[in-house]
Amino acid sequence: MEKVYEGKAKIVYKHQDPDKYILYFKDTATAFDATKKAEIAGKGELNNTISSLIFELLEKKGIRTHFIRKLSQREMLVWRARRFDVEVVVRNLSAGSLCKRLGIEEGKVLSKPLVEFFYKRDELHDPLLCYEHIILLGLxxxxxxxxLKGMALKTNQILVEFFKEHGLxxxxxxxxxxxxxDGNIGIVDEISPDTCRLWDLKTGEKLDKDRFRFDLGDLTEGYKKVLERIQTL
Known part of the structure; x- marks a missing residue:
């Protein structure tokens, strides 16, 4: 297969249909702008399976994504997309960079979901964008x-309820x-414990990439717990 692009966690390959790509999920884990990096056996398979399940759920709920189907343990068939250089983060509780920027303690329930936009530029460390920045840069x-904001909030509504039903x-x-x-906007990339913060609803155990970031326990053990719960989809 001809490689189109290789990122930190995935490789994009061409497909015989020019409107489709194949995503290959790697075992590489990175944090803190890739200053912390490791190969963790099984991570790619877990993220591919979890992402496939979540994309299937969103498609059933009317949210467009690039997902077509899961091809193998590590491969996903997706629609080719012209990706926007913007990352959209939806926050329900305070954690991560929000706590650092605003001096909020971790775990504070926000009065309503907070939607933030970030510039997808590794060399700039993905800076926070305001509305005017996005327009100014032509992003x-x-x-x-x-x-994007409407789709992000709708996705949040679906996923909050879904994960809650599964104890997360x-x-x-x-x-x-x-x-x-087809000209429509859709969610691309992946939705997995690499891109979501997921805590056990009863114990507060962190089951996401923070386990790797802060040495909180075996990464795949946490991801497996997430998969075991949502496989009842």
């Missing part, structure tokens, strides 16, 4: 900003978007 049009608390998560071959 999105005004109507696209509204569409969705603290926050990151989404990436792109323009699909």
């Amino acid at each position: 999105l049009k005004e109507e696209q900003i509204s569409i 608390l969705l603290v926050d998560f990151k989404l990436e978007f792109g323009e699909l071959p």
